[in-house]
Every structure is written in structure tokens, then in C-alpha cells.
Amino acid sequence: SQELLHHDEL
Amino acid sequence: xxxxxLTGDLSHLAAIIILLLKIWKSRSCxxxxxxxxxxxxxxxxxxxxxxxxxxxxxxxxxxxxIYIGCSYATVYLIYMKLxxxxxxxxxxxxVEFLIVPVGGLAFLVNHDxxxxxxxxxxxxxxxxxxxxxxxxxxxxxxxxxxxTTHYLFFLGLYRALYLxxxxxxxxxxxxxDMIAIVAGVVQTILYCxxxxxxxxxxxxxxxxxLPA
Numbered sequence: 001s002q003e004l005l006h007h008d009e010l
Numbered sequence: 011x012x013x014x015x016l017t018g019d020l021s022h023l024a025a026i027i028i029l030l031l032k033i034w035k036s037r038s039c040x041x042x043x044x045x046x047x048x049x050x051x052x053x054x055x056x057x058x059x060x061x062x063x064x065x066x067x068x069x070x071x072x073x074x075x076i077y078i079g080c081s082y083a084t085v086y087l088i089y090m091k092l093x094x095x096x097x098x099x100x101x102x103x104x105v106e107f108l109i110v111p112v113g114g115l116a117f118l119v120n121h122d123x124x125x126x127x128x129x130x131x132x133x134x135x136x137x138x139x140x141x142x143x144x145x146x147x148x149x150x151x152x153x154x155x156x157x158t159t160h161y162l163f164f165l166g167l168y169r170a171l172y173l174x175x176x177x178x179x180x181x182x183x184x185x186x187d188m189i190a191i192v193a194g195v196v197q198t199i200l201y202c203x204x205x206x207x208x209x210x211x212x213x214x215x216x217x218x219x220l221p222a
Binding site: 006007008009010 | 073
């Protein structure tokens with residue numbers, strides 16, 4: 001699964 | 011950051027401020043769905059827990075604090091301070107029919123099975139349907155105050171602009187988040203009927219009343 005380190009969007 | 015995401019965030023901020031000011035200045039939350047506002051407060055709470063764990067930028071942190079603050083202030087005004095003006099008889103959408111499926115889906119379809127990520131996914135799915143109690147209430151009362159329609163317009167516009175932001179980011183950064191995109195498309199589609207009425211009626215100076 002696509003690892004998203006952190007979500008930079010609000 | 012790109013112009014579409016920035017405009018989207020500012021449109022979202024405008025919607026939140028318009029609603030808070032409308033309720034505060036008129037000392038009335040008539041026509042406003044308290045249930046939708048509780049859902050939005052839940053969306054922000056579950057999505058912005060990373061305020062405690064990671065710092066992205068001053069802009070990011072500031073906007074998150076403002077969103078959370080305003081949404082709780084709005085819920086406070088509706089259910090406590092101005093409770094007498096809350097139209098509970100028309101705000102009857104069964105939110106458990108939203109929260110349970112969305113909660114289940116967040117467990118099944120997510121990027122990472124960690125508590126923070128599942129809560130973030132829950133908030134993305136919940137946001138896409140959080141406006142339903144409000145739209146349902148308008149269909150029940152058969153009308154909406156003009157200021158409320160402006161609130162809904164900016165709220166719907168924000169996620170539509172985010173869709174363009176995601177196209178931009180895919181093209182220029184190769185970034186895409188399928189969960190946010192699919193939920194954002196669903197969310198924007200739910201506003202289409204309202205957008206039509208807003209453009210054909212409200213922008214022509216008429217009152218928004220249903221049936222159209």
C-alpha cells in the first residue's frame with residue numbers, strides 16, 4: 001500500500 | 011502548495027467563518043443542521059490529531075487550529091448558547107447511518123493500519139458525507155437563508171478546488187492519494203444539485219426554495 005509519511009494537506 | 015489548494019483552503023475558511031458569523035450576529039441557528047456541524051467537528055478532530063505529533067508548516071498548523079476552534083465554537087453556539095433557536099424538528103438525519111459505514115470502511119480501506127492513519131481515513135470518508143444532514147434539513151424545510159447558501163457554496167467549492175489541486179499535483183509532483191480523491195469526488199458530486207440551484211436562483215437574487 002502506498003505509504004504516506006504524513007498528510008501535508010488540510 | 012499550489013493556487014488551487016490555497017484557494018480551496020481559503021474557500022473552506024470563508025465558509026467556516028461565514029457560518030460562525032451568521033449564527034453569532036443573528037443570535038440564531040435557524041435552518042442550520044447541528045448534526046452536520048457535529049460531524050465536521052468530528053472530521054477535524056480525527057484528521058488533525060497529527061497536530062500533536064508532526065509539524066508541517068506554520069500555515070498548516072494555524073489553519074488546523076482555526077478550523078478546529080471555529081467548528082467547536084459553532085457546535086457550542088448551536089447546542090448550548092443558542093439552543094433555543096435550534097430547529098431540531100427538521101434536523102432529523104440519522105447520522106449513525108453515516109458514521110457506522112464510514113467507520114467500517116476506514117478499517118477496511120486505508121493506506122496504513124495504524125491508529126492515526128485509520129482516524130485520518132475515517133475523517134476523509136466522513137467529510138464526504140458530513141453535509142448530508144444539512145442538505146436533508148433544507149429539503150425538509152423547503153428553503154434556506156441566502157447566507158446559508160453562500161456558506162454551502164464556499165464549502166462545496168473548497169473540495170472541488172482540491173480536485174483540481176490533485177490533478178495539478180499528479181501532473182507536476184506525481185503525487186496522488188486515491189482515498190482522498192475518491193472521497194473528494196463523492197463529496198463534490200453531492201453538492202451538484204445545490205450548485206445548480208445556487209447558480210440559477212441565488213445568483214439571480216432569488217431565494218433558494220425547494221422543490222426547485
